[in-house]
Amino acid sequence: MTTNVAATAGSDFIREIITNDLKAGKNGGRVVTRFPPEPNGYLHIGHAKSICLNFGVAREFGGVCHLRFDDTNPAKEDVEYVDAIMEFVHWLGFDWGDKLFYASDYFAKLHDFAVELIKRGKAYVCSLTPDEMRAYRGTLTEPGKDSPYRSRSVEENLQLFAEMRAGKHEEGTHVLRAKIDMASPNLNLRDPAIYRIKKAEHHRTGDTWCIYPMYDFAHALSDMIEGITHSLCTLEFEDHRPLYDWCLETLETPCHPQQIEFARLNLSYTVMSKRKLLELVEGGYVSGWDDPRMPTLAGLRRRGVTPEAIRDFCQRIGMAKRDSLVDMGMLEYSVRDDLNHRAARVMAVLRPLKLVIENYPEGQVEEMDAVNNPEDPSMGSRKVPFARELYIEQDDFREDPPKKFFRLSPGREVRLRYGYLVTCTGVVKNEKGEVVELRCTYDPATRGGNTPDGRKVKATIHWVSAAHARPAEVRLYDRLFNHENPGLEKDGKDYKTHLNPSSLETLPQCWVEPSLAGAAAGSRLQFERLGYFCVDPLSTADKLVFNRTVTLKDTWTKLEQRGEVD
Ligand code: ATP
Numbered sequence: 001m002t003t004n005v006a007a008t009a010g011s012d013f014i015r016e017i018i019t020n021d022l023k024a025g026k027n028g029g030r031v032v033t034r035f036p037p038e039p040n041g042y043l044h045i046g047h048a049k050s051i052c053l054n055f056g057v058a059r060e061f062g063g064v065c066h067l068r069f070d071d072t073n074p075a076k077e078d079v080e081y082v083d084a085i086m087e088f089v090h091w092l093g094f095d096w097g098d099k100l101f102y103a104s105d106y107f108a109k110l111h112d113f114a115v116e117l118i119k120r121g122k123a124y125v126c127s128l129t130p131d132e133m134r135a136y137r138g139t140l141t142e143p144g145k146d147s148p149y150r151s152r153s154v155e156e157n158l159q160l161f162a163e164m165r166a167g168k169h170e171e172g173t174h175v176l177r178a179k180i181d182m183a184s185p186n187l188n189l190r191d192p193a194i195y196r197i198k199k200a201e202h203h204r205t206g207d208t209w210c211i212y213p214m215y216d217f218a219h220a221l222s223d224m225i226e227g228i229t230h231s232l233c234t235l236e237f238e239d240h241r242p243l244y245d246w247c248l249e250t251l252e253t254p255c256h257p258q259q260i261e262f263a264r265l266n267l268s269y270t271v272m273s274k275r276k277l278l279e280l281v282e283g284g285y286v287s288g289w290d291d292p293r294m295p296t297l298a299g300l301r302r303r304g305v306t307p308e309a310i311r312d313f314c315q316r317i318g319m320a321k322r323d324s325l326v327d328m329g330m331l332e333y334s335v336r337d338d339l340n341h342r343a344a345r346v347m348a349v350l351r352p353l354k355l356v357i358e359n360y361p362e363g364q365v366e367e368m369d370a371v372n373n374p375e376d377p378s379m380g381s382r383k384v385p386f387a388r389e390l391y392i393e394q395d396d397f398r399e400d401p402p403k404k405f406f407r408l409s410p411g412r413e414v415r416l417r418y419g420y421l422v423t424c425t426g427v428v429k430n431e432k433g434e435v436v437e438l439r440c441t442y443d444p445a446t447r448g449g450n451t452p453d454g455r456k457v458k459a460t461i462h463w464v465s466a467a468h469a470r471p472a473e474v475r476l477y478d479r480l481f482n483h484e485n486p487g488l489e490k491d492g493k494d495y496k497t498h499l500n501p502s503s504l505e506t507l508p509q510c511w512v513e514p515s516l517a518g519a520a521a522g523s524r525l526q527f528e529r530l531g532y533f534c535v536d537p538l539s540t541a542d543k544l545v546f547n548r549t550v551t552l553k554d555t556w557t558k559l560e561q562r563g564e565v566d
Pocket residue numbers: 035036037038039045046047049050070232233234263264265266272273274275
C-alpha cells in the first residue's frame with residue numbers, strides 16, 4: 001500500500017496528536033507503535049483496524065511498528081495462533097521487519113520490576129482468598145477496604161514473592177498486588193494484582209516460570225522496554241490508563257509511552273470476541289477459523305476478500321472516540337468496489353434450465369467474443385463457445401410472467417449475452433408439470449447480441465453451452481447471524497440463538513463456462529449478473545468449488561439503468 005503522507009497525516013485525532021508531538025520535538029522525533037495481539041485466536045476484522053492504524057501511522061510518520069505477542073497467559077495460548085497472526089499481518093500488507101517481540105521474552109525483566117516495586121514499598125504479597133479479595137475490593141459506589149496483608153514488611157514481601165517464584169505455593173494462595181489506593185473511585189487502582197501463581201507450561205518459556213505478570217503491568221512495561229512512543233489501544237482500556245501511568249511513574253522508567261484510546265470496531269450481524277469465535281469453531285457451528293462466514297481475516301480471505309478491500313474499509317471507517325456499530329454494508333461496499341476493478345467477468349449458471357435452439361445446426365460451435373472486464377479494457381477478452389444446447393438460470397424464465405418480468409417466457413425474445421437473440425417457442429415439462437427444458441429459435445442476424453434492424457429487447461441473460469460447461473459446486477454465504485448485534489446478549493439471550501440457519505446454501509450442480517476449467521484456488525471472478533465469487537482452496541480440476549464473496553447489488557442497478565437488463 002502506498003499511503004500519501006500529506007493526505008492522511010493529521011486526518012484523525014490520533015494522527016493529530018502525533019503530528020503535534022513531532023512538532024514539539026517529543027520523543028526525539030521518533031514514532032514507535034506496536035500491535036500487541038494475544039495469541040489465543042485468529043485475527044479478525046477488528047484487529048485489522050488496529051493493524052492498519054499502528055502500522056499505517058508508523059509508515060506515514062517515518063516510524064516503526066513492532067509486532068509483539070502479548071503471551072502472558074500460558075493457559076490459552078498456542079503456537080498455531082502465533083503463526084497464523086504473523087501470516088495474516090503480512091497478508092494485510094504490513095511488515096514488522098526485525099521488530100518481532102514476545103512479552104514472554106521480558107519475564108525476567110518484569111520479575112525484576114516487580115521486585116523493585118516491593119523494595120520501593122509499592123507492592124505487597126496478599127494472601128486473601130479470591131473471594132475475600134473480591135469482597136475487600138468494594139464496588140463502584142463503595143470504597144474498598146485495605147487487605148490485612150497490606151502492611152507486610154518489604155523483607156517479608158521479598159521473601160514471599162521469592163517463594164511464589166520458587167513454586168512453594170499453590171495457585172490462588174498468594175498474589176502480588178500494587179499498593180495504590182483501596183478508596184480510589186477507579187477500581188483498577190484498588191491495589192490491582194500484578195503477579196499471580198499459575199503452574200502452567202508456557203508455549204515459549206516451558207516450565208521456567210510458575211508466576212505470571214498480569215496484563216496491565218506487563219503491557220505498560222513491555223511498551224517501555226521497547227521504547228514505544230504511542231501505545232494505541234481500544235477504549236475499554238481508558239480506565240486502565242492511570243494504572244499504566246502509575247507503573248511507569250512509580251518505577252521512574254527512562255521513557256514513558258503515551259497510551260491513546262480509540263473506538264473498537266464492532267460490525268453488524270457478527271461477533272468479534274475471540275472467546276465467541278473460538279466457541280463457534282469448537283462447537284462446529286462453522287467449519288473452522290477460515291469458514292467464509294467468519295469475520296476472521298482467514299475467513300474473509302477464503303471468501304475472496306482482498307487485503308486492499310480491508311485496508312480501504314479501515315480507512316473509510318476512520319478513527320472515533322466513541323464505540324459504535326459499523327454496518328456490514330460498509331465492508332461489502334469496499335469489497336465490491338475493489339472486486340469491480342480486479343475481477344474478470346465470466347458466465348456461470350447456478351440453477352440450470354436447459355434451452356435448446358431448434359434452428360441452430362446440430363454439432364455447430366461458434367466462439368463468441370466476450371469482454372473480460374468492461375471497467376478495464378487492459379484485461380482483454382476471451383472466447384465463449386455457443387452451441388445448440390445451453391443452460392440458462394431457472395429464474396430467467398417464467399411460464400406465466402408477471403407484469404414487470406421482461407426475461408424469457410413463451411413467445412418472448414431476449415438477448416443471450418455475447419450470443420444471439422432467441423425467442424421461446426415452447427416448453428418441455430416433467431410428469432409433475434415442472435418446466436425442465438425450453439425450446440427456442442434464434443435469429444442468425446443477431447450474432448454477438450446485435451440487432452441490425454434496431455429492434456429492442458428488454459432483457460439480456462447469461463448462459464453456458466451445455467456440452468462445454470464445467471460442473472461446479474457453488475456456496476452462497478449470507479450473514480452468520482440474523483440479529484444486528486448478536487453479541488449484546490440482551491434479555492439473557494445467548495448470542496448463538498441468533499445464528500442464521502440459512503447462512504450457507506450449497507448448490508451442488510452448477511455449470512461454469514469452460515475458461516474456468518483450470519482456475520487456481522483463490523482466483524476472484526464476477527459471475528455475470530450473480531455476484532463476485534472466488535475459487536475455494538479445496539477446488540480441484542475434477543471438482544470446481546466456488547465461494548460467493550458478495551452479491552452485485554449496486555453494479556447491477558447500473559446495468560438496469562442502462563436498460564441492458566430488466
Ligand atoms: P478479545 O477481547 O476478544 O480477546 P482482544 O482485544 O483482547 O480481543 P488482542 O489479541 O488482545 O484481542 O488484540 C490485539 C490488539 O487488537 C489490541 O491492541 C486490541 O485493542 C486490538 N483490537 C482487538 N479487537 C479490536 C476491535 N474490534 N477493533 C479494534 N481493535 C481491536
